[in-house]
Amino acid sequence: MCGIIGLHLRDPVLYERLGPLMAEMLQGIVVRGPDSAGVAIYGDKSRCPAGQAAVSLLNAPEGLADAVARELPGVEEVHTELVGETTVLTAATSPELLSAAVAAVSPESRVVGMGEDMVIYKGIGNPNELARTYRLQEARGWQGIAHTRMATESAINAEGCHPFSVGVGVSLVHNGSFSNYASIRRELEAEGITFDSHNDTEVGARFVASRLAKGDDLSTALTALRKKFDGFYTLLVTTEKGFAVARDEFACKPAIIAEHPRWVAMASEFQALAMLPGIDEAHVFEPLPGRVYAWSR
Template sequence: MCGIVGLHLRDAALYPRLGELLTGMLCEMEDRGQDSAGVAVYGDREWSPEGHSSVSLLEVAEDVAGLADAVSVSLGSPVAGQRLGDTTVLTAASGDLLEAVRAVRPDVLVAGFGSDVTVLKGVGHPRALAASWGLAKAQGWQGVGHTRMATESAVTPSGAHPYAVGPDQCLVHNGSFANHATIRRDLRAAGVRFDSENDTEVGARFVAHQLEQGRDVETALKELCSTFDGFYTLLVSNSDSFAVVRDAIACKPAVIAETDAWVAMASEYRALSDLPGVEHARIWEPEPEVVYAWTR
């Protein structure tokens, strides 16, 4: 049992409230998973300045300023760094930031990267983690969150969701993939790298691999449904899209709500109950293997 939440804002007047709303949603799902949690926030310009690249890193022991200086030398341009809870976020006005980070720290755990997304993950109670990140103050147009009860792998920062393995992409998952070992082997044979033994990472890498080959999110998720065995509810997002899909028997709970101002989903309705205007929302339970997707 894990908890998923996601919020896609259509009304720019709500952008300053993204973190506040996402925090409330995440904390409502804390009893579905209390060993770790994570969020992906799109469009917060304090964390991910416009026109910059950002990289979120896990388990960085050294001083943030020292790491930023070392990456600056490798990159050949200034790098800024900040610590948000257990996550270190580096930003630079260069698209080569990720490569420079890996040149300096080849074994570092990358939680997320891109031009719009900041990914924050940690071990501990979701409410405490949200406070350590300052999540309630975040702004932007989209956010995804997850509270985890571990079943398939160890409780570590690398095992927390979201899994953000492509540029500005992320995936969160409630459920279990039965054939993840076989698919991981096939992806590794195709040159895909992995950072954990978590079954969810296999799903995220599979979707990212599909997108790299030119497929859109809806096609990638349909291919996932035909390839993966198990039971799952998935939320997949990137800078421009927000998509939900469930397995063939819709074993894991999910609810979607939509208004002119926003689209939201969660494992349970109570995570949506405080959203502005929810009393006027169209609310439904997603059908099995139907991909629901929205774009900016």
């Protein structure tokens, strides 16, 4: 079943309220996904300081920060924070170099997100408890997404949690299933793209990331996905520049969008939007089948 929420803030005055607003939104989708939860937070400088990169990891060993620092000439310090099952490394370098250093010294670690303005946390368990572990109430920034999972296509573990983030600053959350993901995965592997899991959502995430890397904007990449992927799905994809929603041609997986001059929000249930400031003045609508809706900063 799974639950999705996303909040894109247009008004900088609200940036201090990103975490509290997301925590309240999360309450509206907990029932849809009791297995696990993940979040992506954009713009929180206490988690990813300005001028630094952040890499989120699973299965990170002790002492990783020192080993990674030795792989990065000119980087004086790599900071590490353990948040539940997720370890976050930050350093004054690029996301690509930081991720490559992790792979060099700890190939058993799984990179689950990297960016210059984004941090990802993933884990299994009750979403409310995980929200406390992630310090969601304390989050500040301009954009965030969260996903609560009821597993259907793969095991219940942190690796299978959403968001799936396979490009710099890109996150994808998914409710539904792709019926032809295995054949698309083979096509992507033939192009040299590697996979970390057997999850159908990762195939969608890899496809979108590959299109963005080729120069597509977010709307164009999701339009290409909609044309190629079969199944029943609602997707929310975020980057360090924007926020987009897509549904399949049948639109049987729930989605509600609310647009306000101060923010744009999306959720699987209206009750997750009901407490947003000015919701009674917002344009609230169900996204149409086979359509892509996108917003940028």
